[in-house]
Amino acid sequence: MRRWPSVDTEDVPWVKSSYSTNPNGCVQIKRLGDHVLVGDSKHPDGPTLTVTAEEWDRFLDAFIAEGPESSGRLWASFHADGGFTLSTTDPRDPKLVYTQQEREAFANGARAGELRSHIRS
Secondary structure, three states, rough: OOOOOOOHHEEEEOOEOOOOOOOOOOEEEEOOOOOOEEOOOOOOOOOOOOOEEEHHHHHHHHHHOOOEEOOEEEEEOOOOOOEEEEEEEEOOOEEEEEHHHHHHHHHHHHOOOOOOOOOOO
């Protein structure tokens, strides 16, 4: 059984790529010890995905390398229009949908190391 962090997430800031110039949205994360919450800044109170820090960093490595669409529990499905959908292997988890502009900002921030699980804001 997976154990999720039991902390008050209100006190932890969301972080997104500094390359994001889109005021309407971007991939955003909250670092919570050994876990990472992934959300969409278009929906600040919307659904999130929770993964371990190790799963998140492995996903970033694969995403940067433009490798396989999955890296463990996280899946990125790439769209013909340049956007992508982020989901997990658990069908009960939400799907987060991002535009091409959001994908590019996320990829640039990931390449720059801004979104690693161990960096504190």
